[in-house]
Amino acid sequence: MDYFAGLLINGILVGAVYSMVALGFVLIYKASRVLNFAQGELLMIGAYFCLELVVRLEVGILSAFILTLVLMSVMAVLIERLILRKMMNAPVISVVMVTIGLGIMLRSVVLLFWGPITIHFPEFIADVPFDLGFVRVSVIYIYGFLICIAFMVIFGLFFRYTRTGLVMRGAASSQMAARSVGVPLHMVFALAWVVAAIVSAAGGVITGNIAGLTPELSAYGVRVFPAVILGGLDSIVGTTIAGVLIGVMEELGGGYLRDWTGLSGLGPVVPFFVLIIVLWIRPHGLMGTKEIERL
Amino acid sequence: MNEKKSSAGLKLCISDLSMSFGGVQALEGVSFEVEPGTIHAIIGPNGAGKTTLINCISGQFIPEGTMHFGERELTHVRAHNRIQMGIARTFQHVNVYSELSVLDNIMIGGHHRLKSNWIRQCLYWGPYGCSREEQMLQAEALELLERLEMRHLADSPAGELSYGQQKRLEVGRALLAHPKLLLLDEPMAGMAKQEKKQLSDWILDINREMNITIVMIEHDMTVVQTLSDQVVVLDFGRKIAEGPPQEVVKDKRVRKAYLGED
Numbered sequence: 001m002d003y004f005a006g007l008l009i010n011g012i013l014v015g016a017v018y019s020m021v022a023l024g025f026v027l028i029y030k031a032s033r034v035l036n037f038a039q040g041e042l043l044m045i046g047a048y049f050c051l052e053l054v055v056r057l058e059v060g061i062l063s064a065f066i067l068t069l070v071l072m073s074v075m076a077v078l079i080e081r082l083i084l085r086k087m088m089n090a091p092v093i094s095v096v097m098v099t100i101g102l103g104i105m106l107r108s109v110v111l112l113f114w115g116p117i118t119i120h121f122p123e124f125i126a127d128v129p130f131d132l133g134f135v136r137v138s139v140i141y142i143y144g145f146l147i148c149i150a151f152m153v154i155f156g157l158f159f160r161y162t163r164t165g166l167v168m169r170g171a172a173s174s175q176m177a178a179r180s181v182g183v184p185l186h187m188v189f190a191l192a193w194v195v196a197a198i199v200s201a202a203g204g205v206i207t208g209n210i211a212g213l214t215p216e217l218s219a220y221g222v223r224v225f226p227a228v229i230l231g232g233l234d235s236i237v238g239t240t241i242a243g244v245l246i247g248v249m250e251e252l253g254g255g256y257l258r259d260w261t262g263l264s265g266l267g268p269v270v271p272f273f274v275l276i277i278v279l280w281i282r283p284h285g286l287m288g289t290k291e292i293e294r295l
Numbered sequence: 296m297n298e299k300k301s302s303a304g305l306k307l308c309i310s311d312l313s314m315s316f317g318g319v320q321a322l323e324g325v326s327f328e329v330e331p332g333t334i335h336a337i338i339g340p341n342g343a344g345k346t347t348l349i350n351c352i353s354g355q356f357i358p359e360g361t362m363h364f365g366e367r368e369l370t371h372v373r374a375h376n377r378i379q380m381g382i383a384r385t386f387q388h389v390n391v392y393s394e395l396s397v398l399d400n401i402m403i404g405g406h407h408r409l410k411s412n413w414i415r416q417c418l419y420w421g422p423y424g425c426s427r428e429e430q431m432l433q434a435e436a437l438e439l440l441e442r443l444e445m446r447h448l449a450d451s452p453a454g455e456l457s458y459g460q461q462k463r464l465e466v467g468r469a470l471l472a473h474p475k476l477l478l479l480d481e482p483m484a485g486m487a488k489q490e491k492k493q494l495s496d497w498i499l500d501i502n503r504e505m506n507i508t509i510v511m512i513e514h515d516m517t518v519v520q521t522l523s524d525q526v527v528v529l530d531f532g533r534k535i536a537e538g539p540p541q542e543v544v545k546d547k548r549v550r551k552a553y554l555g556e557d
Contacts, residue, residue, distance in 0.1 A: 163409065163429065166395070170403045173392035177465075180353055180386075181472055182378035182407030 006135040007255040008248060013141040015247020016148035019240045021203040021220060022227040023152065024196030026239045029228075030172040031192035032185075034084060034095050038103035039200055040221020045106050046072050046201025047208035047217060048114055051121060061124050065205055069198050076197035080190045103218065110215045120212045144206035151202055152240060155195060159236075168192070172234075226271040230278055232285030242286060246271045304331025304508060305365035305381065305475055307352070312360035314347055314532075321347040322358060323532045329476075329525075334502050334509045336519045336540070339529035340552060345512045346387055348529070349478050352510070353377060353384045364476065378407050381475030385465040385482060387512070393454030397445060400453045400464055401436045404471035408432070432471075439467050442497075459490045466494075470501065477501065479511035483518060491515065495522055516544065528552070 021043055028036045049071050053064035083102065087095045125143065129136040159165035171178040171188040179185055204217060227246045231239030254267020278286070307329040314322040322344045329335045337345050351358045354374030362369040364380055372380065383404075392400050409428055440446045443463050448456065453464060462482060469477055482498070483491045495518055501507050513519050519526060519540055526543040528536040530552040536543050543549055 163406070166399055167403060167406055169395060170392045170399075173394055174390050176355065177386065177390040177392065177468075178403070179355075179374045180378070180384050181404050181468060182375050183403070184375045 002135060003255070004252075006137075007251045009132065009135055009137055010141070011248030011251035012244055013137065013145045013247070014251065015244035016145045017203045017206055017243075018224045018227050018246050019243025020148040020151055020199045022224040022231065022239045022243045023155065023236060024199040025224065025228050026231070026234065026236055027192045028196050030234050030236075031168060032084070032088075032189045033092070034087075035092070035099065036196065037096060037099040037221065038106060039196065039224070040218040041103040041106035042072070042076075042197050042200040043204035043207070043220050044110060044213075044215065044217040045075075045204075046197070047204030047213050048110055049201070050205045051119060051208065051213055054121065065202075068201050068205060072197040072201040073194045076193035077190050080186075080193040084189070084193075085186060103221070107215055107218055110218075114213075114215075116215060118212045118214045121209045124209070138210075140210055144210065147202060147206060151199055155199070156236075164191070223268055223271075226275040230271075230275055230285055235285070238286050249274055304506065306331055306363075307476060307508070307510070308361075308363040309348075309352070310361050310363075312348070312351060312358050312362065314344075314351060314356055314358040320532050322351070324360075325529070325532070325534050326360075327527050327534065327537055329508060329510055331475075331508050332502070332506060333524040334498070334511070334522050336523035336526045337510065337512045337529060338514070338516075338519060338526060342531075343529040344532040345529055346480055347532075349384065349480050349510070349512060353382060353478055378472050378474070381473070382478065383469035383472045383474035383476070384478035385462070385469055385480055387480040387484070389458065389461040389465060391453040391456075391461050391464050391468070393452065395453060396450050397440065397453050397456070397464060398433075398436060398449040401439060401467050401471055402432060404468035405432045405436065405473075408473065436471055439471060443467050459486050462486070463494065466497075466501075470505070470507075474507060476508045476510065479509060479513075481512050481514065483513060483515060491518060498522060520544070 025036055025039045028034050046068055050064050050068040053059040053067055054061060087098055125139055128139055130139045130142055159169060167183050168188050171183050175185060227239055227243040231242035249270045250267040253270030257266040258264045310326045312322050312325045339345055350356045354377045440449055483494055502509050523540055526540045527534060528549050535548045536546045
């Protein structure tokens with residue numbers, strides 16, 4: 001029972017990071033219908049930025065974290081302005097290819113400057129296990145979890161209560177109507193990229209602190225994908241729930257499969273199996289928009 | 296931008312407008328003028344280029360030819376900037392933000408009138424800490440909903456409204472932008488007789504009381520005849536007739552193209 005509870009709690013903690021990163025993916029999709037396959041690479045490059053600031057420039061972790069978010073926002077605006085703006089009316093598949101290309105480019109930059117080795121952040125918090133009563137978890141997981149929740153709450157409030165958030169939701173709902181009332185769509189797209197880059201980078205820094213940094217971090221983009229699809233591609237609430245579910249599935253699946261088969265590392269496969277089954281039953285995901293096509 | 300100068304109204308001059316999509320010539324050398332303060336109807340069979348014309352005026356498409364609104368050349372003004380010049384529109388297929396509340400839908404219409412830029416707008420927090428100008432905008436939005444007889448629906452998601460209500464909501468959203476020129480794309484399509492009557496009266500009010508020039512696409516000839524001062528008839532992208540409604544319906548080519556007579 002404790003084994004199960006331990007896996008479950010770990011899954012939820014890891015899943016929060018998935019939720020947050022998936023949120024970035026969904027935001028860009030909702031605002032501009034772009035499927036951003038470079039989401040994982042944004043996470044990776046954010047983590048390396050932070051590492052560089054901390055290790056080489058000896059900035060304090062908190063300042064480094066905030067500075068990373070600022071740097072990533074600038075990068076997001078540049079990516080949107082220089083690359084994706086030109087693709088505004090291009091077919092979906094071309095845009096997908098461009099984001100995949102962007103991902104490859106960012107990965108190459110990391111390989112070029114930092115190499116393929118695993119680099120560890122200096123330890124900021126003594127890695128003492130935190131006793132929840134029935135199960136112990138590493139403190140850094142708890143911090144990561146709290147940061148994710150904070151980010152999601154902040155962005156949730158932003159979209160719910162600010163005028164800019166309202167305009168962005170409007171643009172996501174109908175671009176044509178938004179333009180007709182004077183919403184500059186390019187601003188909305190740029191802002192969506194900024195938010196996506198911020199949540200990705202935050203996720204990267206958290207994951208980097210837990211497991212160390214390698215170019216493999218970019219695989220996160222693929223790992224949050226089931227959350228995005230399961231959530232329904234355009235539902236923020238759905239994606240948040242799905243992110244946590246994916247984390248739990250990975251941990252539980254990974255844990256029990258290791259016991260039964262003796263093979264480790266099977267965890268990340270489990271969500272994809274579940275994804276296939278869910279999509280059989282609900283092709284539009286758990287909470288996505290059901291598209292009705294008229295022929 | 297200069298809303299207060301709007302009382303004089305601006306003339307819309309369309310001249311030699313052409314637009315093609317691939318091999319299809321949607322508009323071909325269309326010219327006409329809309330005097331300030333009038334109601335102009337655009338009629339014609341399906342595929343005549345009516346919606347394309349509205350899309351050109353509102354900036355969704357960039358046509359060949361010239362369009363002037365007052366002194367200003369419109370053709371290369373970007374779509375989202377045309378609202379500041381005083382041009383607002385509604386859509387043929389309802390285009391409300393179905394996930395947002397009715398009030399939010401209307402409020403977005405007035406978005407461009409807020410002076411604070413978007414960074415400052417991020418700092419105002421919803422109903423609890425919004426700025427003075429936002430409070431005024433909200434009051435105006437509620438008043439408009441009252442006139443639309445939709446005040447009690449302010450908090451419901453727009454997607455749950457009936458078709459006719461969504462159409463009215465779109466008009467409301469466009470009105471909150473304080474336009475000088477309002478483009479209506481089949482505002483009454485799919486409405487019952489009673490609803491049509493109501494909306495017709497309301498369009499007259501908008502035109503007279505608020506002094507807004509209206510260009511509308513409409514199929515219902517009774518509506519066209521009661522509302523419009525001038526009618527432009529399109530067929531296969533060309534203007535085939537123009538004039539007061541009573542004269543236009545007598546035109547031979549119009550009867551042939553539109554009313555299906557030999």
